[in-house]
Amino acid sequence: MNLTITTVDGADGARRDHLVGLPPRTTVADLAEAVDGTRTRNLYLDGRRLDPDAPVASTGLREGGVLGLGTAGTDPDRVRADAGPVLAEVHVVSGPQAGRTWLLAFGSHEIGSGPLCAIRLEGHGVPEGGLWVTVGADGSAHWHRTRTAPGDEVRGRVAAPPPDGAVTALRRTRPQRVTTERTAAPGQPVPWSPGEDLTVGSVLLRMSAPVEADAAVSRSADGFGIDYNRPPRIAPHLDGERVRLPSPPAAPGKRPFPTAMMMLTSLRTE
Incomplete structure (x- = not known):
């Protein structure tokens, strides 16, 4: 599993982007060694310290996540605040x-x-x-x-x-x-x-008018992503339509028995 993440160094505040390949059993300590070159500093996600022995898949780290190196770090919240109910x-x-x-x-x-x-x-x-x-x-x-x-x-x-x-x-x-x-x-x-x-x-x-969210969102099997499935929005036709269907086909007639041809063939053979 390839994952793009950003680290914020607690020592100098430097931000670095990483593309890491994570095998299924990768631990937090393995990830720290990959992005920092050492296992001595802790990793922080959303202000909480990650257990070095925990699998990365169980930490909640997602694509584009921001990790703190050594300290929790202060990453500005770039998500717009909720402006109220959708009308x-x-x-x-x-x-x-x-x-x-x-x-x-x-x-x-x-x-x-x-x-x-x-x-x-x-x-x-x-x-x-x-x-x-x-x-x-x-x-x-x-x-x-x-x-x-x-x-x-x-x-x-x-x-x-x-x-x-x-x-x-x-x-x-x-x-x-x-x-x-x-x-x-x-x-x-x-x-x-x-x-x-x-x-x-x-x-x-x-x-x-507000549309009720009908997306099916579930955690992916690898633990790093989110599976998203939204059924299509099928809007009715604006124009009224009348459709005239053709009449059903008639049943085929019975094939006549070739009696005359059989009699003619019999006379010729005699």
Whole structure:
């Protein structure tokens, strides 16, 4: 098992990255000798001292983990603090970051390509900032712009199924979705309901209600990784469809017995 880890030296604070190969029965002392050249200094993980005789697989060390050499060390926490319960989600459904999801809590969140934006996007026509989505305590959301710049392209889009009766059994062309585009002047709030899209340059964002996490997460057999399995999200078709199936085939008829041919053959032989 190959594992990439970082060590923080308690003597001089130096950080070093290591790619180590760990056989199944590797102990903490073996790992210390590999990364430090000696077994005399203890290893620390998340502020706790690791038993030198314990197998590495039982310590909770994961890919990208940070180990302290000699002391627990002070590694800055780079995980963003919990901002509160998730009230809405923004999904990228088209564009360079398609598939990414942002979980939004109560408050305002800036959208753009700038480094300080909470929803940072990449793509042509994406503004650097000035586009905000605000989520209320009840989960409702709206977007507005505080400034505009030449070349920015931001517009809302509401898509709905075609009206009833738009598709018939004899009509083979697929009807177009009924779409309504929304633009707004700076400072004007525009409601953003679940299922509605917001075009930001070449990126298409969709507002969604919170989705319950359904991933199956379990510890891998080797003890170093986490197995992750998420069932696919199958969304229903937006357009209504009517499908006319062909009639079932008729049962094949019985094959006639060739009596005439047999009589003719018999007469010729006589």
